[in-house]
Amino acid sequence: MSAALPSLTDVETAAARIAPHAHVTPVLRSRSLDRLAGCELHFKAENLQRIGAFKFRGACNAVFGLDAAAAARGVVTQSSGNHGAAIALACRLRGIPAHVVVPHDAPQAKLAAIRGFGARLVPCAPTLAARDAAMAQVQADTGAEAVHPYNDARVIAGQGTVALELLRQADGLDAVIAPVSGGGLLSGIAIAAHGLDPRIEVWGAEPAQAADAHASLARGERVTDMVPDTICDGLRAQLGTLTFPILRAHCAGIALAGEAEIVRAMRLIWERLKLVVEPSAAVPLAVVLRERERFAGRRVGIVLSGGNLDLDALPGLFALAGPPSQNA
């Protein structure tokens, strides 16, 4: 783990490092969503990033920042989701081994994606102890460098490149809102945005049914005993020891949204922006529509964090949103 707090310079270094590999994603607008929200929305389309999510930025920065000797020993991480795919792709691009520890009951489609990028899957029992043991075993066997999904300064700096681009693409933003889970994305955005302009409000958006970041900032200490119960499969992690103090120093607040509100926001993004986004990516729009007075008339950046979801599950998701008459 890399433990020093990252700075704006680290984010700028990350941007240069990942530039040959990552996409500069577009920022999209919708007049009809602006009218609905009562403010000016600038959507950063990280669902169009490689592997379909912002996670590629942090993984790419960590992998390409290794010196030659460390890189030759490979990288290990634990994630059956977007971070696992991101590490796998970054390692393939650098030509080094990737070991991804995954619970043996993870969805086959996700595991196939990670394997498809050339990583070695290391199955373990679905417990924290088994996962940590598997990570330690891989490190002992190979000397691979561990890259945590969010509690890692290199990963945080990489995710911060989202904000460097967004603030260049959309002038004069008053606020930026990103989903918060472990806090890597939001921490990186906060460091980059406040490094460039301390007046920008940085907001986290979190499902009300997985509100550990909200509770942690309210209580002034990390809350680690909450059990998430949300459709947002990307937002079930808890703040880390590195990300919590960053968010505490930088965040205007963590706004919450309910499950039906999140699905309705997701559907609005599909219909109005014509973008496929996963439920996690819709939480920022859901909180803007829920708290209209807070953002009224302002210029707001929205990070659409990713677009990876099972299309066969859509009818079930849409059913959660209630009857169509409530859609907008």
Next chain:
Amino acid sequence: MSAALPSLTDVETAAARIAPHAHVTPVLRSRSLDRLAGCELHFKAENLQRIGAFKFRGACNAVFGLDAAAAARGVVTQSSGNHGAAIALACRLRGIPAHVVVPHDAPQAKLAAIRGFGARLVPCAPTLAARDAAMAQVQADTGAEAVHPYNDARVIAGQGTVALELLRQADGLDAVIAPVSGGGLLSGIAIAAHGLDPRIEVWGAEPAQAADAHASLARGERVTDMVPDTICDGLRAQLGTLTFPILRAHCAGIALAGEAEIVRAMRLIWERLKLVVEPSAAVPLAVVLRERERFAGRRVGIVLSGGNLDLDALPGLFALAGPPSQNA
């Protein structure tokens, strides 16, 4: 109706005319789709155009090309789909009346969209005769200028701006493939592409169950007696008297795809490009995947024509594609 054949200069004039109003849409790539197709695909994302489809380009060019006196009398067209919405929005932007003749049995959601852009809806019986009579009545009452959805040189020139942008955004294309219905989009693309580089192959993509363009080019005369039976609700029109000779002069061919192939291609675009596209927009990818040897190893531009569809209809569409194992 404007009857002179448009030229590259007309397309360039259209590009300058619509520039203040239309989006320059991005061109997206997917390495995994390239591997599936065995060629290099450059997707022009017209689903991200205003009103969610390329149709805004032609409508905008026609509406903003009117002189002040004609513009003051307004515009009339007939379309319950994307062209109706496009005319409505273009007229609102210019601040002139729009009259849109629609069959009274058209889906309410589509009519609401057109009305939402400020057009006056003129319902008529769902027959050709009733529609023409309604158009004539509006023109007699108001002096409004008729703008046909595709058989109009101003509209064709506007649609051609898709190719001007695409050829600038993606260097060295060997071929461009666009869906064909009435032929306005494909005609505009052919004129622009061949004006810039006569070596580029221009292909139409058409549902096998609505293959009047294919039959017309094969027979050397317009075939107007076919009854379309396709899920591609944007591709049920027939070639016009203006578009047929343009396509005859320029097209390498019209390639066909079946309904299940179209749905599978649509789903691939959703999953790999993270873009919401309507079935009509997926026909070019469907034909590339069906005729791999034809495009093997080449650089191919694909026009994703639009993204307007009813999300509640998705389960039915996906069912048409067969079991997931067939989804490539």
